[in-house]
Amino acid sequence: MSSPEANAGKKPAKLYTAVKVVNKITDFTAGALTVVLLIVVLTQVIGRLLEQSPPWTVELTRYVFIWMIFLGVSLGFRKDESPRITFFVNLFPQKTQKVIMMVTLIVTYGFFVFLFFTGLSLMGQQMDEISPVLRVSIAWVGLCMPVSACLSIFNLTQFLFSPHNEEQKGEK
Amino acid sequence: GENENTSGNAEGSQTGGGSAEGTEDTGEEGNNNQETVSINFATPDPENASITVAANEFADRVEEKSDGSIEVEVHGDGSLYGGDPSAAINQLGEGSLDMLALSSTVYANSESKFNAISIPYLYDDKDQYIDLLNDDLGQQLLENIKDSGINGLNYWPRNFRQITNSVNPINEPSDLEGLKLRVPNNPLWVDFFEAAGANPTPMDFGEVYNALQLGTIDGQENPVEIPVNANFYEVQDYISMTNHMADAWVVGINSEVFNEISSEQQDIIQNTADEMQQWLREYDTDQTEEMIQTLKDQGMEVNEVSDENQQKFVEISQSQYSSFRDVVGDDEYFNKVLEFVGKAQ
Amino acid sequence: MSIFLIVLFFLFMMIGLPVAVSLGVSSIVTIFAFSDIPLNIVAQSMFSSMNSFIMVAVPLFILTGIIMDEGNVAKEIFNFSKSVVGWLSGGLGHVNIFASLIFAGMAGSSVADVASTGRISINAMHQNGYSKQYATAVTLVSSMLATVIPPSILMVIAASTAGVSIGQALFAGLIPGLIIALIMMVINYIYCKKKNIGDKTTFSPKYIVKSFLHAFPALLAPVILLGGILSGYFTATEAAAIAALYTLIIAVVVYRGVTIRELPGIFFRTAKLTGTILFIAVTAQVASWVFEFDGLPGQIAAYVSSVSDNPTIILFLLFIFLLIVGMFMDATAAIFVLTPILLPTINAVGIDPLFFVVFMVMVLSFGLITPPVGVCLYAASHITGLSIEEISKSTVPWMLIAILMLMIFIIFPDLITEPTSWLNL
Numbered sequence: 002m003s004s005p006e007a008n009a010g011k012k013p014a015k016l017y018t019a020v021k022v023v024n025k026i027t028d029f030t031a032g033a034l035t036v037v038l039l040i041v042v043l044t045q046v047i048g049r050l051l052e053q054s055p056p057w058t059v060e061l062t063r064y065v066f067i068w069m070i071f072l073g074v075s076l077g078f079r080k081d082e083s084p085r086i087t088f089f090v091n092l093f094p095q096k097t098q099k100v101i102m103m104v105t106l107i108v109t110y111g112f113f114v115f116l117f118f119t120g121l122s123l124m125g126q127q128m129d130e131i132s133p134v135l136r137v138s139i140a141w142v143g144l145c146m147p148v149s150a151c152l153s154i155f156n157l158t159q160f161l162f163s164p165h166n167e168e169q170k171g172e173k
Numbered sequence: 174g175e176n177e178n179t180s181g182n183a184e185g186s187q188t189g190g191g192s193a194e195g196t197e198d199t200g201e202e203g204n205n206n207q208e209t210v211s212i213n214f215a216t217p218d219p220e221n222a223s224i225t226v227a228a229n230e231f232a233d234r235v236e237e238k239s240d241g242s243i244e245v246e247v248h249g250d251g252s253l254y255g256g257d258p259s260a261a262i263n264q265l266g267e268g269s270l271d272m273l274a275l276s277s278t279v280y281a282n283s284e285s286k287f288n289a290i291s292i293p294y295l296y297d298d299k300d301q302y303i304d305l306l307n308d309d310l311g312q313q314l315l316e317n318i319k320d321s322g323i324n325g326l327n328y329w330p331r332n333f334r335q336i337t338n339s340v341n342p343i344n345e346p347s348d349l350e351g352l353k354l355r356v357p358n359n360p361l362w363v364d365f366f367e368a369a370g371a372n373p374t375p376m377d378f379g380e381v382y383n384a385l386q387l388g389t390i391d392g393q394e395n396p397v398e399i400p401v402n403a404n405f406y407e408v409q410d411y412i413s414m415t416n417h418m419a420d421a422w423v424v425g426i427n428s429e430v431f432n433e434i435s436s437e438q439q440d441i442i443q444n445t446a447d448e449m450q451q452w453l454r455e456y457d458t459d460q461t462e463e464m465i466q467t468l469k470d471q472g473m474e475v476n477e478v479s480d481e482n483q484q485k486f487v488e489i490s491q492s493q494y495s496s497f498r499d500v501v502g503d504d505e506y507f508n509k510v511l512e513f514v515g516k517a518q
Numbered sequence: 519m520s521i522f523l524i525v526l527f528f529l530f531m532m533i534g535l536p537v538a539v540s541l542g543v544s545s546i547v548t549i550f551a552f553s554d555i556p557l558n559i560v561a562q563s564m565f566s567s568m569n570s571f572i573m574v575a576v577p578l579f580i581l582t583g584i585i586m587d588e589g590n591v592a593k594e595i596f597n598f599s600k601s602v603v604g605w606l607s608g609g610l611g612h613v614n615i616f617a618s619l620i621f622a623g624m625a626g627s628s629v630a631d632v633a634s635t636g637r638i639s640i641n642a643m644h645q646n647g648y649s650k651q652y653a654t655a656v657t658l659v660s661s662m663l664a665t666v667i668p669p670s671i672l673m674v675i676a677a678s679t680a681g682v683s684i685g686q687a688l689f690a691g692l693i694p695g696l697i698i699a700l701i702m703m704v705i706n707y708i709y710c711k712k713k714n715i716g717d718k719t720t721f722s723p724k725y726i727v728k729s730f731l732h733a734f735p736a737l738l739a740p741v742i743l744l745g746g747i748l749s750g751y752f753t754a755t756e757a758a759a760i761a762a763l764y765t766l767i768i769a770v771v772v773y774r775g776v777t778i779r780e781l782p783g784i785f786f787r788t789a790k791l792t793g794t795i796l797f798i799a800v801t802a803q804v805a806s807w808v809f810e811f812d813g814l815p816g817q818i819a820a821y822v823s824s825v826s827d828n829p830t831i832i833l834f835l836l837f838i839f840l841l842i843v844g845m846f847m848d849a850t851a852a853i854f855v856l857t858p859i860l861l862p863t864i865n866a867v868g869i870d871p872l873f874f875v876v877f878m879v880m881v882l883s884f885g886l887i888t889p890p891v892g893v894c895l896y897a898a899s900h901i902t903g904l905s906i907e908e909i910s911k912s913t914v915p916w917m918l919i920a921i922l923m924l925m926i927f928i929i930f931p932d933l934i935t936e937p938t939s940w941l942n943l
């Protein structure tokens with residue numbers, strides 16, 4: 002993993018550390034959301050069995066779930082894991098494949114830029130909407146979309162410049 | 174918010190184009206100059222549910238009165254907003270829905286005063302409920318949603334909510350003791366039923382049928398058409414006419430769509446929305462009798478709550494007024510509503 | 519406008535754009551080109567798509583699968599299966615199928631089955647006189663069980679998209695799954711006996727008891743899961759959390775295949791995998807909105823009803839359609855895109871939506887093992903080093919049998935819907 006960074010200057014090394022920190026934070030948050038989700042659903046079961054159902058379980062579950070999904074979406078782009086069909090592309094000659102790959106990259110970037118701005122605008126609409134039990138603004142839930150869009154762009158770029166991807170290019 | 178989608182799925186209705194196509198200067202009068210507008214009208218429930226029946230009736234009337242210059246396409250079952258009620262309000266305000274009938278409890282998430290409509294045991298009877306909706310107290314709330322680009326045409330009434338369960342008939346508060354009752358995520362429900370001794374349980378509506386069947390929960394509460402349409406009678410023994418709470422359909426139209434049509438067309442839409450209030454009330458009354466008969470035929474036991482016991486429930490609700498006051502979020506408004514229904518303390 | 523969207527979607531998908539992004543972009547372009555609807559609807563639909571409690575079962579089933587995979591549970595299942603059916607003719611073939619059957623009762627994804635019990639089965643079969651091709655074919659076909667038998671991620675997705683009770687849909691897969699497993703074992707028996715291939719173990723009650731005790735905590739998982747739902751302790755969605763907690767405990771405490779230190783990584787991978795899978799659901803909701811706005815589901819229902827009002831004929835047509843779709847499209851994506859479009863048709867011709875959901879999942883799970891687009895097929899190729907062509911060739915006879923089995927369910931739909939009522943569901 003370290004080869005391209007090792008022979009690079011000081012600046013890229015700093016950049017590399019920053020990238021690692023962002024990755025760590027998102028990974029930790031995504032994992033933590035999984036745990037919270039599990040605990041909240043279990044709380045719902047236990048609460049009902051003990052005849053002391055907390056009213057917030059269904060609501061909190063949904064909000065944690067949405068955040069988890071949208072963070073998860075962005076994580077799928079760090080190593081290009083989002084399902085795609087390469088069967089047809091592979092039928093083309095190498096050069097054409099590269100052009101097609103560029104097109105798909107640009108379209109994917111465009112999609113997330115679009116998602117970022119419409120996500121922000123949706124948050125604007127959600128600002129005044131207060132969740133019935135937890136009394137939080139739904140905009141906090143909607144925030145997951147612009148965040149996911151940013152992280153997807155971030156991860157997509159990371160993949161583009163990752164050593165793994167360089168290797169692939171080298172082989173070709 | 175509570176907008177129960179019943180089990181069945183609406184057949185996808187066909188739609189024409191979309192929002193009002195740019196009409197020219199509105200100064201012109203007379204049918205000949207009116208451009209044809211196509212309006213989509215979304216409801217949360219399937220085709221056979223009363224709100225969707227009413228929306229279709231509204232569509233027919235408007236088309237007839239406007240000589241076909243207003244076409245209304247009804248999309249039931251929340252299909253035009255992915256079944257997410259909060260999304261529906263946003264879409265209506267922003268223009269991807271033209272018209273919408275949605276429960277006042279959903280609007281309450283952004284205008285908390287709508288909660289006042291659903292205070293438990295607020296009304297003496299249905300007349301008083303409709304009077305409140307039509308009073309300035311109700312109408313001013315429709316004004317308040319104008320900011321989000323929604324023209325609130327009027328309220329359409331909804332049946333009061335009843336409790337079904339498989340433990341015992343609910344005649345008085347003590348019958349609720351320890352009952353695992355599925356309620357919507359809303360402090361009005363949770364606080365009231367907790368105070369009444371029940372164990373209010375939050376659960377996604379999609380899981381309620383199986384949960385009732387397998388005894389995960391004992392009961393649920395909804396307007397009478399829900400146990401009928403969602404086949405709860407197959408898995409519930411008792412329906413108690415507790416009439417404990419109400420909500421209302423807020424019928425709204427996107428402001429831009431409304432402003433772009435001719436004033437004559439505006440009048441037709443407004444007047445028809447107004448007259449549908451009475452129509453739906455009568456329709457629901459007829460339907461309720463039929464539905465209760467259906468539930469009896471399916472083996473459910475139906476019981477009414479006596480006036481005396483009703484008063485016990487009212488007192489429990491009153492004991493929670495301080496909490497309801499917070500939920501409504503406006504002391505003055507809360508007091509005025511209590512005054513209007515004669516329950517000021 | 520629907521046609522435009524569909525054509526654009528296939529174009530984008532074929533040039534290798536991620537499936538979810540293809541759906542999203544083609545929807546955005548369509549809305550922009552054909553209507554004056556504000557594009558905010560895109561973000562709103564995407565948000566709403568995940569604002570659902572029912573779908574929460576998906577990450578929880580995924581978590582269970584990952585824990586089992588890392589917790590050496592598959593090995594215990596394999597050993598137990600070997601003791602129970604390994605002594606029959608075609609022994610390890612039966613073991614392969616039987617292990618998948620047990621795995622199916624604990625985990626909800628076919629790929630996970632191929633990667634865990636499948637991997638072990640293929641190696642064992644290969645070392646004991648079965649050809650790699652045959653071992654892989656059996657592995658692939660039996661991996662369908664994981665999707666059909668509860669718990670099942672695809673079943674949860676299909677039921678929640680169709681508005682069918684997920685409890686009912688999950689249980690409805692149980693009997694068909696058992697029938698499929700039985701037929702597969704019969705075929706394996708006949709084939710191996712005829713060709714006289716494969717070693718068999720000796721029947722040993724002592725070995726059965728020993729391996730049973732080892733596998734017992736794992737075998738208890740389906741019992742807790744299904745028993746808990748049926749006895750009303752928890753709902754089907756909540757059961758997913760109970761299952762995750764239970765496998766977590768046995769993997770860490772009993773089998774010690776997972777250490778506490780590894781847990782953060784497992785939770786992280788759960789979020790990533792769930793997001794990657796459900797991303798398709800997120801953008802499919804936008805496409806569904808366009809279809810509904812355009813009136814497509816109603817038009818299709820009207821058209822199909824005009825062709826025939828015989829449910830069996832309609833189901834045969836749908837069967838062929840879904841088979842083709844399943845070959846080219848990811849099963850999850852197909853469910854999200856097609857369910858809202860087809861449901862009005864199903865209702866119009868009077869097919870039980872519960873039957874439709876289970877049937878659709880069975881047909882699409884078949885698509886997981888067929889070329890050119892089949893995740894299980896690719897997983898098997900990865901494990902065995904065999905090419906897609908080699909595997910596909912050896913799977914053909916099994917595929918024909920699977921198609922025949924699916925047709926049985928069209929002719930006898932009660933096989934799917936009736937057992938749920940025995941369970942009082």
Ligand code: NA
Pocket residue numbers: 621622623624625626627663664665666667668669670
């Ligand atoms: Na399974």
Ligand code: NA
Pocket residue numbers: 614615617618635636639656657658660661
């Ligand atoms: Na197998």
